[in-house]
Amino acid sequence: MEKYVVKNGKKLRYGYTTGSCAAAAAKAAAQMLLEGRDLESISISTPKGWDLNLTVLEKKRDNEGVSCGIKKDGGDDPDATNGLVIYSRVKWRKDTKINIDGGIGVGRVTKKGLPIPVGKAAINPIPLQMIEKEIRQVIGENKGVDVEIFIPKGEEIAVKTFNPRLGIIGGISILGTSGIVEPMSEEAWKESLALEISVAKEEGLEKLIFVPGNYGRDLIKNNYDFDEKYVIKTSNFIGFMLDQAMHHNIKKILLVGHIGKLIKVAGGIFHTHSKIADGRREILAAYLGILGASPLEIKSVLESNTTEEAVTLIQGMKKEEIFSLLAEKITEKALERTFKEVEIGTIIFSMEHGVLATCEEGKKLLEEFKR
Structure with a gap:
């Protein structure tokens, strides 16, 4: 053509x-x-x-x-x-x-x-x-x-x-x-992803694990003994997939993702492609401010090249509490998106440092998926 x-x-x-x-x-x-x-x-x-x-x-x-x-x-x-x-x-x-x-x-x-x-x-x-x-x-x-x-x-x-x-x-x-x-059609990609939720629901599943990509899938495979049938990729379309889960009456969702991807949800960003919106460092900086980090510490995170580098800097500051705050905020934003009709928990991780935090609801869901 x-x-x-x-x-x-x-x-x-x-x-x-x-x-x-x-x-x-x-x-x-x-x-x-x-x-x-x-x-x-x-x-x-x-x-x-x-x-x-x-x-x-x-x-x-x-x-x-x-x-x-x-x-x-x-x-x-x-x-x-x-x-x-x-x-x-x-x-x-x-x-x-x-x-x-x-x-x-x-x-x-x-x-x-x-x-x-x-x-x-x-x-x-x-x-x-x-x-x-x-x-x-x-x-x-x-x-x-x-x-x-x-x-x-x-x-x-x-x-x-x-x-x-x-x-x-x-x-x-x-x-x-x-x-x-249509080359690189976003709608076609989203339709393919949403079909997985439809099939899972028809198989009787009412709880799912959402991962943005292969990193999340690999973390689950290497760290938890879960049945892979629960795991569904969202790509960058986290908000869309939450909407689809609600549409199909999914009851529980565990979000598992790299901090560089899921942190955007903490800022209310549900389409996580960097060309749509970013704000990763800015969100980290805001929460470091809440925890009393100095202007120089905040500046170092804002100037970091990657989220992985920022995580290392934060650990050097002894401000690891930020990761729990972020996990809770991601869950809160996802609950707002789904009008609290779905039980949601969050796990965030780093490639270098492994699991950084699991929110309270995420801990409960972990036990359910183990069963």
Whole structure:
């Protein structure tokens, strides 16, 4: 695609989704089946309103049907499925139905909480609608076909996606609500994270452990004997994930994160990407002031290069009490965010110094997760 968006001063190229690829492959195969001739390219419409003209690859025929592939182009979005070829095989039915299923490399749903029933191929509702619409344009209302979407390398690629955690086994998902990949789409990332809460709730879980990233997950793995099913990443979207937890009626949440990330929550910052807001040193400085630190001590923290360096400085001042105050404040702010409808506790840690503090409610939740 030659459409672009500028983000953070960078010109980034749009791409198209696995859903668009599946719809295009299915339409091309249906048209070749109907007309008895090969196609070099195929055009489809997307829910975003943009039309795509895509190259048709690896055309094959047998006695029953036609298959072909479309190569996924994710644009400048970092995506494990970029470059994959999504195939469709189409054959006639004796009725007027369009039956769509997944073959090799398309995952199967094994857990509730997704927009697809358990046991079905992981082809999301919008791509299903796209496939049917595009095929109907070709075959009309009086014919029917069986459509198989398959991806030979799908199972190999799936391990690099969220699918295993979501209970989608055997391959990737056919995704896309707009048919278009917007490079570095924050909304798409948040939707993926929120799905984990939905799946956890459907599995009967009412308490979760939120970690911003791998550091928190590693700390839990190395220090506590917890079942990993409770652990969910929030990335930078801590406020959004708390909102989603409340929406799904999660009862208890233990926040576990590096002080450099969670300290922002103590200042009421719930989107923790540094380009959105920072304030780490300023929050530390404010609490050091409460504890009676000297102007020179406060200045040294404000001038520190990293939060890790600031932690070392604070320990040298013998002001470790600050970490307990911060853990309590993070919990307080998170409770405000969720209108106290969720029980919340906090653990903050440093890479160099380990666990720095656990708030009082966090200590209680630790015991519950141990049980």
